[in-house]
Every structure is written in structure tokens, then in C-alpha cells.
Amino acid sequence: MKYNFNSGPGVLPKQVFEEASQAVLDFNGSGLSILEIGHRTPLFVDVLDEARAAAKTLMQLDDDHEVLFLHGGATTHFMQVPMNLLGTNGMAAYVDGGTWGTKAIKEAQLFGRVEVVGSSAQQGYTCLPKDYTVPPEASYLHLTSNNTIEGTQIHHWPQTDVPVVCDMSSDILSRELDFNRFGLIYAGAQKNMGAAGVSMVVVNKHILGKTGRAIPTIMDYRQHIANGSLLNTPPVFAVYVCLLTLRWLLQQGGIAAIAPQNEEKANLLYDTLDTLPLFTPTVAKADRSLMNVVWIMDNKMLEQEFLDLATQEGMVGIQGHRTAGGFRASLYNALPLQSVQVLVQLLTHFAQKKG
Ligand SMILES: *Cc1c(COP(=O)(O)O)cnc(C)c1O
Numbered sequence: 001m002k003y004n005f006n007s008g009p010g011v012l013p014k015q016v017f018e019e020a021s022q023a024v025l026d027f028n029g030s031g032l033s034i035l036e037i038g039h040r041t042p043l044f045v046d047v048l049d050e051a052r053a054a055a056k057t058l059m060q061l062d063d064d065h066e067v068l069f070l071h072g073g074a075t076t077h078f079m080q081v082p083m084n085l086l087g088t089n090g091m092a093a094y095v096d097g098g099t100w101g102t103k104a105i106k107e108a109q110l111f112g113r114v115e116v117v118g119s120s121a122q123q124g125y126t127c128l129p130k131d132y133t134v135p136p137e138a139s140y141l142h143l144t145s146n147n148t149i150e151g152t153q154i155h156h157w158p159q160t161d162v163p164v165v166c167d168m169s170s171d172i173l174s175r176e177l178d179f180n181r182f183g184l185i186y187a188g189a190q191k192n193m194g195a196a197g198v199s200m201v202v203v204n205k206h207i208l209g210k211t212g213r214a215i216p217t218i219m220d221y222r223q224h225i226a227n228g229s230l231l232n233t234p235p236v237f238a239v240y241v242c243l244l245t246l247r248w249l250l251q252q253g254g255i256a257a258i259a260p261q262n263e264e265k266a267n268l269l270y271d272t273l274d275t276l277p278l279f280t281p282t283v284a285k286a287d288r289s290l291m292n293v294v295w296i297m298d299n300k301m302l303e304q305e306f307l308d309l310a311t312q313e314g315m316v317g318i319q320g321h322r323t324a325g326g327f328r329a330s331l332y333n334a335l336p337l338q339s340v341q342v343l344v345q346l347l348t349h350f351a352q353k354k355g
Pocket of ligand 1: 170
């Protein structure tokens with residue numbers, strides 16, 4: 001028995017693994033593997049249509065918002081977003097709340113003027129920037145909703161009239177939000193909605209086409225919209241795994257049903273960590289992520305001892321990010337409450353033994 005706290009690629013529902021395995025052998029009784037069907041055949045076009053529709057239903061999207069399934073990870077959108085949205089004489093506002101936001105800023109600077117309107121770098125990203133102002137002339141404001149590495153998550157959204165672009169890679173579909181308020185949302189699938197190799201983009205089509213820049217076809221969101229994510233061969237299998245995960249989420253009752261479960265899991269872990277002096281959560285309470293819980297111990301020797309014990313007990317992926325140290329447990333949608341209960345038990349026993 002493994003308890004998978006990996007940060008990404010991360011845990012998916014067992015049902016998804018079973019259905020995906022079956023599709024590799026025989027896709028929907030077609031006598032063909034999902035790996036050998038044409039991407040323009042009805043077999044796959046149905047997959048894309050249903051995946052798009054499922055995302056629209058789950059996120060309650062209006063007709064202004066289009067859903068795309070594209071090659072590559074979230075990192076591609078670090079460049080693709082400014083290419084499509086940053087006017088050649090314009091300016092984009094970015095919030096620097098962690099490692100991924102910093103990378104997004106670096107890429108955007110290749111395409112035009114970037115103003116970093118808020119940063120928590122000085123606090124070691126243990127909290128999120130607040131009380132910043134967004135210049136009304138900005139082409140867009142870029143946010144990272146959940147900082148996967150540092151364990152922070154936006155719980156208070158800025159009020160602004162400029163289009164908000166949000167990297168939701170590690171908390172997409174995990175909590176209820178008014179998704180229609182966003183200009184563009186992007187997420188690599190491998191954290192919370194599928195297998196690696198595909199990213200989902202939700203874009204308000206009215207914000208596109210205003211940069212005055214020539215955009216290579218494969219980088220142009222408008223082209224992908226016009227071609228229904230079939231501009232070229234999409235990552236067929238990865239899109240199918242997304243569909244299976246979206247179906248699973250719908251069967252659970254959608255975001256409204258999974259969100260309280262995510263809260264329960266995170267609260268259980270944070271409450272335990274807050275109670276035990278041996279362990280110290282690193283993030284300011286108001287900014288704590290429900291998806292990635294980060295904590296440290298004062299004694300590095302004990303950290304290693306706890307890690308070894310957790311590994312023995314079947315826990316996977318709780319070692320902190322290579323840049324952050326300590327521990328990180330990722331509690332994505334598909335992680336069962338039982339996994340957190342097992343971890344909490346081990347934390348408590350360990351603290352009793354050492355305390
Ligand atoms: C993992 C992650 C990325 C990078 O995703 P890739 O798909 O590997 O490019 C970007 N942003 C956030 C918030 C992430 O968690």
C-alpha cells in the first residue's frame with residue numbers, strides 16, 4: 001500500500017488508471033488501442049468534445065470562455081501568454097509569489113515591459129504579496145493561484161478591471177471560484193487533472209488579438225480556438241486521461257463536492273502540525289495552501305529519521321522540494337482522506353516518541 005503525496009505528476013483516481021489501461025488495450029470496443037487511433041477520427045473528436053464540455057460544466061463557464069487542450073506544460077504558457085496578450089508597446093503586471101511566478105516573469109520580459117507589482121521574495125515566499133495596486137493600463141495581471149513549492153495559495157483575489165491571467169497548475173478544479181472572472185487560466189494537467197504532456201487553457205476569447213505582434217501559428221491561442229485544439233496532433237492519450245479525470249470529478253459531484261473534502265484533508269494536517277511543537281509549518285496562516293502543505297523540523301537529523309520512517313510506512317513524495325528542504329505533502333483531489341490520516345498518525349506518534 002502506497003500513500004502518494006507526490007507534487008506532480010501526482011496521484012490520480014484508481015478508476016482512471018484502470019480505464020486508461022483498458023483503453024490502451026481496446027478503446028471503447030473499437031478493436032483499436034487509444035494509442036493508434038487517428039486524432040481526427042470521430043473516436044478521438046468525441047473525447048475532445050466531451051473533455052471540453054466536462055471542463056465547461058465543472059467550471060460553469062460562459063460562452064465567452066473557450067477551453068483548449070494543448071501540448072506542453074504550464075511552462076509553455078509562461079511565454080505563450082505574453083506573446084498573445086502583451087501589447088508590443090504595452091505593459092504587463094505580475095505578482096511574484098514564488099518560484100513559478102518568478103519564472104513566468106523572466107519569460108514575459110522577453111516580449112515587453114513587465115511591472116512586478118507585488119513580491120514576497122523578501123519573506124522567502126512564506127506569505128503572499130498583498131495590498132499591491134495594478135496599473136489600469138496593464139495589458140493583464142498575472143497571478144499564480146497556488147505556489148506548489150512554497151505552499152501558499154491565494155485566498156483573497158485582487159480587485160482590478162484588467163484581464164487576470166492565472167497559473168492554476170496545482171489547484172485547478174480543487175475549489176469553487178468564479179472562473180468567468182478570469183481572462184485566461186492555464187494549468188499543466190499532471191498535478192490535479194491528468195497525466196503529463198498536456199495543459200488546459202481557459203480563455204476569454206475577447207482579450208485575444210490585440211497585441212500588434214505576429215504570432216507563430218502553433219503559439220496563437222486564436223488558431224487553437226478556431227481549430228478546436230486540433231491544429232496539429234494533440235497528445236491524444238494525455239487528453240484522454242484528462243477526460244477520465246474530469247468524468248471522475250463529475251461523478252463525485254463536481255468542485256462543490258470535492259472542495260470541502262480538500263479542506264478537511266488540509267485542516268487535519270495543519271491542525272496536527274500546529275499542535276506538535278516538533279514540527280513547524282512554514283507558511284503564514286492566512287496564505288496556507290490546501291493543496292501543498294509545507295513544514296520543517298528544527299533538527300535536521302530528526303527530519304531524516306522521520307522521512308525514513310514515513311518511507312517504511314509506504315508514504316511517497318513527502319520530502320520537500322529540492323530548493324526548499326523540509327517536507328511537503330501534496331493533497332490533490334484524488335488523494336484519499338485516509339492517506340492524510342495515516343500521515344497524521346505517524347506525525348503524532350513520532351512527536352510523542354521524541355517529545
Ligand atoms: C508544476 C508547475 C509549473 C510547471 O509545470 P510544467 O507542466 O512542468 O511546465 C508551473 N506552475 C505551477 C504553479 C506549477 O505547479
